[in-house]
Amino acid sequence: MDFLTEIPELGRGDLRDFKKAIDFGFRSFSRAYGDALESFFDPLLQFMIWFEQLLINSPWLIVLGVIAVLTWLGSRSWLLVTGTVSCFVVIAVFGMWENTMATLAIISVATILCISLGIPLGIWMAKSNRVQAVITPILDVMQTIPSFVYLIPVVMLLGIGKVPGLIAVCIYAVPPIVRLTNLGIRLVDEEVLEAADAFGADYRQRLWGVQIPLALPNIFAGVNQTIMMALAMVVIASMIGVRGLGVPVLQAVSNQYLALGLMNGLAIVAIAIIFDRVSQKYGQRLQSYRKGLSNG
Secondary structure, eight states: OHHHHSOOOOOHHHHHHHHHHHHHHHHHHHHHHHHHHHHHHHHHHHHHHHHHHHHHHSOHHHHHHHHHHHHHHHHOOHHHHHHHHHHHHHHHHTTOHHHHHHHHHHHHHHHHHHHHHHHHHHHHHHHOHHHHHHHHHHHHHHHHSOHHHHHHHHHHHHOSSHHHHHHHHHHHHHHHHHHHHHHHHHTSOHHHHHHHHHTTOOHHHHIIIIIHHHHHHHHHHHHHHHHHHHHHTHHHHHTTTOOSTHHHHHHHHHHTOHHHHHHHHHHHHHHHHHHHHHHHHHHHHHHHHHHHHHHO
16 A cells, blocks of 8 residues: 555656766767757857847947837837837936847847747648647747756757857747737638638738738737747846846846846836837737728
8 A cells, every 4th residue: 555655756766867868868969969050050140249249339329210210110109219219318328238239139139030930830830730739739838848947958059158048038939929820810710711712812822912911910919929028038048148138137136236137127128118019009000001901
């Protein structure tokens, strides 16, 4: 009756051997393919360095003007443009400009990568229930596993630096855009698709002319959530060598500097709110445009 009172578990020796086998196997893989992976990601690293230096070394008024123009193009709101400019001026006054530009650089690159990977993957999921059944559990793991856990294999393979940080950010941030792209395409009305078929539309015309335009509000909601989750990874990414606002926050936690942590934390919050409002406004404009077309 011991099995009723004692928890069945591996012996210490067996458990130790099991862990050693996993660690040894991954270290062997890292030694064999680590250099090849670093060479593969080297163009991405060079682009990230160039883009970060471009933002940091460009005159701050020019960068601020570009940000204001992009905010206007996305939102068509002078109130939001004024708020955005004011936030970045305050960030500059308090000496956080360079770290903010470094954060914008990695968030921009991560968002572009997540969109490039997430939208095609979401379309693929929408077209096949079997693919959806395979990818959905993977997305569940990516969203629920503690970020520190997948930092370990990334650092073992690529070391400490910008590329491992970018990969960690993308792993954490890509699931929303995949899920919402899949959802948006699946929610397209069957009657609309039947009408497209009646007009002789082929697969590509149905996808690009009907399904994706109608799914754009959901897709942009996914982009919004991807940006928010990427910003949430800023502090954790700073632990493996990524420059930005996360570094001072990490220093503040280590040394109990309240003012330093609060200032840089509020800067991250301000960037998140700006991205959120601009992407929401753009999504609303797309939805209004779609309704106008359908009513016309």
